Amino acid sequence: MRSSQVKMHGPEHHFLIPAVMLAAYYNMKNEPQQKAAKIKEARQRASKVLGGFCGFYGDCGAAVGTGIFASLVTNTTPLSTTTWRLSNLLTAQSLFSIANHGGPRCCKRNTFLAITVAVNFTRENLGVAMELNDKITCEFTDLNKECLHKKCPYYKGAKE
Numbered sequence: 001m002r003s004s005q006v007k008m009h010g011p012e013h014h015f016l017i018p019a020v021m022l023a024a025y026y027n028m029k030n031e032p033q034q035k036a037a038k039i040k041e042a043r044q045r046a047s048k049v050l051g052g053f054c055g056f057y058g059d060c061g062a063a064v065g066t067g068i069f070a071s072l073v074t075n076t077t078p079l080s081t082t083t084w085r086l087s088n089l090l091t092a093q094s095l096f097s098i099a100n101h102g103g104p105r106c107c108k109r110n111t112f113l114a115i116t117v118a119v120n121f122t123r124e125n126l127g128v129a130m131e132l133n134d135k136i137t138c139e140f141t142d143l144n145k146e147c148l149h150k151k152c153p154y155y156k157g158a159k160e
Contacts (some may be wrong), residue, residue: 008143013107015046017065067091104146139159
């Protein structure tokens with residue numbers, strides 16, 4: 001997220017989430033040969049999730065990104081049964097977490113929230129345990145004029 005190519009707010013976060021999750025997932029499963037093709041497909045899918053999706057369509061792209069991750073690791077299609085449920089359930093749980101923290105938008109906060117939900121979901125439903133930093137502190141407050149400050153769980157002063 002520190003890269004100059006990743007703006008404070010923007011649709012690049014919609015790809016960042018499945019890319020990070022796919023990389024971690026296939027690293028944990030010791031299946032690196034799967035990673036590149038899955039990340040390439042995630043980029044294609046995420047490119048269809050427009051900026052401002054959260055406000056204009058009522059579904060934050062960060063949550064959609066978790067669904068992209070789940071659908072790729074489970075090889076889900078629109079005709080799948082059990083895995084279709086899992087992909088949609090992860091998206092719903094991510095969106096629920098994001099929605100409960102309220103607006104306005106913050107792509108960094110929503111990315112942290114979505115990845116946290118996805119890591120826990122992956123452990124519980126797919127049997128792959130990834131490490132999760134439970135002391136995430138946002139470094140982007142000064143770049144976000146809509147920052148929630150102390151109402152954000154990742155705000156620098158929130159954990160003191």
